[in-house]
Amino acid sequence: MDLFTFLKPKNELEGSQSSAESMPFIPDSLWVKCPACNNMLLASDLQENHRVCTKCNHHFRMSARERIELLSDENSFTEFDSEMISDDILNFPNYKEKLEAAREKSGEKESVVTGKCTIGNMDVVLCVMSPDFMMGSMGTVTGEKITRAFEYATENRLPVIVCTVSGGARMQEGILSLMQMAKTSGAVKRHSDEGLLYITVITDPTTGGVTASFAMEGDIILSEPNALVGFAGPRVVEQTTHTKLPKGFQKAEFVQDKGFIDAVVQRKDLRKTLSTLLIMHNVKENS
């Protein structure tokens, strides 16, 4: 057997797993294999359980729209800047095609969906990043939409909730992606200086420039169980230090243990938790 055919079945298997993991919608007729416990789950069961494995509690990734539906009161979400798209200002190789493919895959125009909604009948600005759009990479539109969302919240004295998932700053927009870290942080700071509440919900994975900016800037930082959160990715850390990584390294529970996350919250409890925290900050009911 030559090397290529020897490797191929394994690669195909890995490929099929990762596509099931990131698939935004799974038809009812399908079975899904849990990548954590390897049990076969009925797709409709998985969907009903908010994409959490019924056997081992593994939290599958969730599309931005599914998450908005999970967290906001029914039909309360009004989207901001839904048509804003990137210009490919650097004319970066294959970027236009990549954007096109990401739009196709995710059904979104960019890697974050922003808007306002109510949670427990309280007004909030909600930003949800999309794992299906270039794994939530932060380009200039991502930064602009988040900045505008914070500016809107500051002007209207509303709390902000951001659900993060991101591989970091988007290299195809070069330095301008990096600048979004500063831009969003500035908007978060102005919101904070007005005495307004910002809650971060970290989901798997949140790394790089998003961790080193708005993901870590919340007054309260929540995370889903077992979410990967860090600045440098685990592979980079391993390659740089030539050391075996400690058990659970950069997982939400580990990071909480180190003092950087306020609470790890099960997905089924997320909406209730947010609504309780909003009440504790005297967020007014929608009138």
Next chain:
Amino acid sequence: MSAYDKVQAARNSKRLTAVDYIGKMFGSSFFELHGDRRFGDDKAIVAGLAMLYDVPITVIAIEKGRNTKERMARNFGSANPEGYRKALRLMKQAEKFHRPVLCLVDTSGAYPGIDAEERGQGLAIAENLMEMMTLKTPILSVLIGEGGSGGALALAVADEVWMLEDSIYSVISPEGCASILWKDSTKAPEASECLKLTSHDLFDLGVVERIIREPSNIDDRKMFEGLKMLIARTFDKNLALDTERLLQTRYARFRRLGSHS
């Protein structure tokens, strides 16, 4: 010079480092201040007080080291969280005494170590970005060599950002970019072109306000004196602004960066 030539020039081990600039511009007036008051003293960050002519300023610099021994001690200019926290502590101190802050940036990136992650590298950078945006005293950042991603940005949220002509500033290393794009890190020269990381590219993108001529060597007094005068003039201008105006201008500087349809 191609973009990759600039990358190599910015990384050249014979290139002048932050302590050279501090020595040439501030001489014996520089008084180093150590430690973050939380965990330790990160040698990758050199910081302290200095006299800029008759004005006391706070200087915060990332130092790579000038020889192997120094480079080891400085962790090759890759700061840990306590380095960024030392920087923030001294920025807050500068704010208290209304001293301008000069940052000299030269790093391949924040250190991606196990300990760094465990001590909150992401948070340390994020806090600097937030606090620098509203720091009530003028800030000026000069990239003197490598500007590696978030680790550089953590000292470059400023009223103005300048670059030495052969320095670079990038969201990712060209090698990292090439290995993601083409699964081949030897294509770093091509990636360097795509990333638009040279001083002239970044000037055109509106990310830096000024390009500074390279010193021909460490004895190029004219260059160091010229740079010093430019810094003094910029601080003078910004010290004259009322705080609200200063911070509004700083916010607007970053607010406009990006492009969309």
